[in-house]
Amino acid sequence: MATTETTTKIDVEEAGPDKRTVAALTEVMTVLDSIGRARDALGLFLVNSSSGSEYLVDTSQGTCECPWQQYNPRQECKHRKRVAFATGERPIPEWIGADALDDQFGMHVDGEPRRAVADGSAAQARVDDGSVTDPAEDPFAVHSEDEPRTKRAQRESIDVAFLEQPGVYEVHSASDSRYEVDVLEETCTCPDTADRCKHLRRVDIEIREGLVPRPDGKLPDA
Ligand SMILES: [Zn+2]
Ligand SMILES: [Zn+2]
Structure with missing residues (x-):
């Protein structure tokens, strides 16, 4: 996947799926451009x-106020990336399914997210009405080749159950470990020291797909 060198005039994330870009695309974030300090x-x-x-x-x-950005002033944090994608300033890369x-993509900003397409141009994409069709309808399909933890989170046989409010889930892996x-x-009680271990990622996916209750214990909207 990383060898696909589609050269484009626009600033597509061609370097391939780095961690912050994946986070910017998949994490639940809301981008607002007309309230509070951004009004x-x-x-802003x-x-x-x-x-x-x-x-x-x-x-x-x-700039972004987040601590990560303060420590990494020459790079771009996931929030800045998310804003660029959500406003359509930067097309959403092809490799992300x-x-x-x-789901929050483009809902609260004036811009419209754009989807990069194979010839390197950008197509307008209505992310929220499902018109961006993906051949792999399976929510656990692997969309990002270079993101091994997400891959494992999607592939492995892991059972997720809501444990208690707010937002505590029990994860039961195929190897019979419970976290x-x-x-x-x-946080996760597993020994993985990564930022976001596969269990956290898996729980995020299941919440997003409505397979487990939301963090407040409410069932996914019918
Ligand atoms: Zn940030
Ligand atoms: Zn874990």
Whole structure:
């Protein structure tokens, strides 16, 4: 996948699926451009994450308030990436499956997300009405070749059950290990020291697909 060198004029994420780009596309985030500190300010966006954090992204300055960005000033954090994708400023890369995209895409901003297509041009994509069809309707289909943890999260036989409010899930793996995942704290009791272990990712996927109750214990909307 990484060898697909489609050269484009537009700024497609051709380097392939890096972690922050995958996070920017798949994590539950809301991008708002007309409330609070972002109201009436050109280039300012508020990004809310599912864990309740809110960061101000300034696209004209190329800044974000998040701690990661402060430590990595020369790179682009997932919030800035998300804003670029959500507003359509940057096309959504081909390698991400429509099913893997966060449902919130493009819902609260004026821009319209665009989908990169094979010839390198960008097609308008209505992400929310499902018109972006993906041949693989299976939510656990692997969409990102270079993201081994997500891959494993999708492939392995893992049972996820809601344990307690708010947002604690029990994960039971094929190897008969049991871990507790807290989606609000973004923690897991497994020994994996990665940022987001496969259990956390799997629980996110299942919540997004409506296979388990949401973090507040409510059943997915019928
Ligand atoms: Zn950020
Ligand atoms: Zn884990």
